[in-house]
Structures are given as C-alpha cells and as structure tokens.
Amino acid sequence: MLKRDNDGGIEITDVVIVGAGPAGLSAALVLGRMRRAVLVVDTDAPAHAVSDGVHGFLAQDGTPPMHLRAIGRAQLKPYGTVETRQVAALMARQSEGEGFEVELLGGTAVQTRKLLLAHGMRYELPDVEGLAPSWGKTVFHCPYCHGWEVRDQTVAVYGCSDRAVHQALLLASLAEDIVLLCEQTAGLSSEKAADLASAGIRVESRPVRRVAVGDNGLNIALDGTSDLVRTALFVQPTLILASDLAVSLGALLTDMGTVATDATGLSTVPGLYVAGDAATPVQSVAIASASGARAAYAINAELASLLAPS
Numbered sequence: 001m002l003k004r005d006n007d008g009g010i011e012i013t014d015v016v017i018v019g020a021g022p023a024g025l026s027a028a029l030v031l032g033r034m035r036r037a038v039l040v041v042d043t044d045a046p047a048h049a050v051s052d053g054v055h056g057f058l059a060q061d062g063t064p065p066m067h068l069r070a071i072g073r074a075q076l077k078p079y080g081t082v083e084t085r086q087v088a089a090l091m092a093r094q095s096e097g098e099g100f101e102v103e104l105l106g107g108t109a110v111q112t113r114k115l116l117l118a119h120g121m122r123y124e125l126p127d128v129e130g131l132a133p134s135w136g137k138t139v140f141h142c143p144y145c146h147g148w149e150v151r152d153q154t155v156a157v158y159g160c161s162d163r164a165v166h167q168a169l170l171l172a173s174l175a176e177d178i179v180l181l182c183e184q185t186a187g188l189s190s191e192k193a194a195d196l197a198s199a200g201i202r203v204e205s206r207p208v209r210r211v212a213v214g215d216n217g218l219n220i221a222l223d224g225t226s227d228l229v230r231t232a233l234f235v236q237p238t239l240i241l242a243s244d245l246a247v248s249l250g251a252l253l254t255d256m257g258t259v260a261t262d263a264t265g266l267s268t269v270p271g272l273y274v275a276g277d278a279a280t281p282v283q284s285v286a287i288a289s290a291s292g293a294r295a296a297y298a299i300n301a302e303l304a305s306l307l308a309p310s
Helices: 022-033 065-076 162-171 190-198 285-307
Strands: 011-018 038-042 082-086 089-094 100-104 109-117 121-124 154-158 177-181 202-204 208-214 217-222 228-230 232-234 238-241 272-274
Touching: 011 022, 011 100, 011 285, 022 038, 022 065, 022 082, 022 285, 065 082, 109 285, 154 162, 154 217, 154 228, 162 177, 162 190, 162 232, 217 232, 272 285
Parallel strands: 011 038, 011 109, 038 082, 109 272, 154 177, 154 232, 177 202
Antiparallel strands: 089 100, 100 109, 121 238, 208 217, 217 228
16 A cells, blocks of 8 residues: 655655556566555557457467456555556646656555656558458568468458568468559669568568458558458557656657666656566567566665665
8 A cells, every 4th residue: 555645645665666567567566566655547549459369479368458467467466555546637737756646546645765657559451441440450660570471371461661561571481472562663762672572572662551350351452453351450650658648858859769778677756667568679468568577676776875874
C-alpha cells in the first residue's frame, strides 16, 4: 500500500510504472522482489490485443496477449509492496528536488522517486482501404511474430521502403511465393532489386486499391487486373508513442520516434526510464520483457544509492 504525505493528500511511492505489458510487469516483478514500493497503472488496452498470440517468447509461445498480462499480474500478488491499478496516467511533472508527480485519471496525484514508462506504441496503418479490419488476423507487421504461421503459403508485402524490402527478404526463408507490392519501383535501388530477384520475390508495381477478406484468403485489388489472393499481407505501420508523458517531461526522441535511452533504459531526463516498445528499435515481447527487467535493476540500484547513509 502506498504511503501518504503528512497532510494525507498526495500518495508517495518509490516507482510509478506506466504500462502493464511485458516490460512494465517484468520491471514490477524485479522491484517487488526488492521490496520497493511500486504503483503500476495501465488502461488495459494494449496495441497487440488484436493478435491471437505472442510468439518467440520462451515458455509462453502462442499465449494470447491478454492472458499473458493476466499471468504477469497474478505473479505480482505475493509481493505486497506492488500495487496495480487500471487507470490512465494523464500528466507528469518533475517535482521540486528529486522525483516526479504523476496525475492519474480521477484526480489522484502520486509522488514518485522514479518514473518508468512502459506504455508501448500505437500502430498507424498505411492508408489502404480494408487494412484495419484484417489487422492482426491476415495483416501483420512482424515476420518474427507471425511469419511461421503463414509458412509455405502465399504472402504479400506492401511498400517500397528499405523496411518493406527487409521484411520480404526475411519472409523468404518461410515462403516461396512472395510478392512485393511496390508502386514506386523507381525508388528501388538496383542492389535491392537484385536482392529481391535472388530471393525469388516478385515485384508488383500496379497500385493497390483495397484489400478484403475473401473465401480463399485476402483479396488485394490492383489497378486494371483481377484481385491478387494472398494468405497474408505484411505492412510497415508508423509507430507513435502511446503516451506523450516522455515528451512533456522534455525527453529526447530517436529518429524512429521512440524515446532515446541509454543501455539501462534511462532517458535524457534524470530519473525517467523507458522500457519496451517505446524505447527499443525492435517490437518484440521477449525484448520488451528483458528491457523492463534491465530498467528495474538500474532503478533499484539508484534507489539503494539514494537511501544509503551518507
């Protein structure tokens, strides 16, 4: 249970964690085992909730995302210094002296020595009609997360960017029939075109008008031709921070739009840590979980130093 100040108003804790996904829960577990007072706040609406299961995460491969979160919360229960609340963090400001004040939906204010943001990213899909209803079902963004499930089937990759070409080349170890839907073929370098040809990946330059679920898979409507039928379509969404807390506190961002951190997860703002998709270049449950634990180690070490006798 969190302490209150002498006036009985603002709550006081060692660490506030914003986000109860793999990164946030992993950090809470580490800190709870060190008897740190931790408040985890989350709206329980993660971006990957549309997925049938997380993949590539040892001992939990295929577990539905919401079930994985429920397991994580249950495993925090033995640690009495950790509290979780389903509530949004609306605002954060640096306190006079050390720490932060975090305002929660409903008016509650929490004073914390350290703040860990693990709220993840939002995915903004390309502007193609019909993508959104199929997102997480037949439209994906991660070959490592969903490529195995469409192995030996027909696959399309949408885009002409280096990311799109990289996706297509990654998928070549899983499927032989891959089409890169690239309207701007002039933007493909001769080197990239050669790489695609060497991997047996066909390039389709006719514009994509819409996608829709059909009887035999995903129907991709191209200009001036019958639909291209594919089992799966991979895209490269624009990633946007799910919260503006880091920006509001003055943290620097990377060119990718994630929060810039050092190897421990410390941002450019003292005491502000970021873990998971909001700080890592690769969106992966395994990497998010590890980054949450790594940030917790660093946070605990700082707390130990702060509280040690001088």
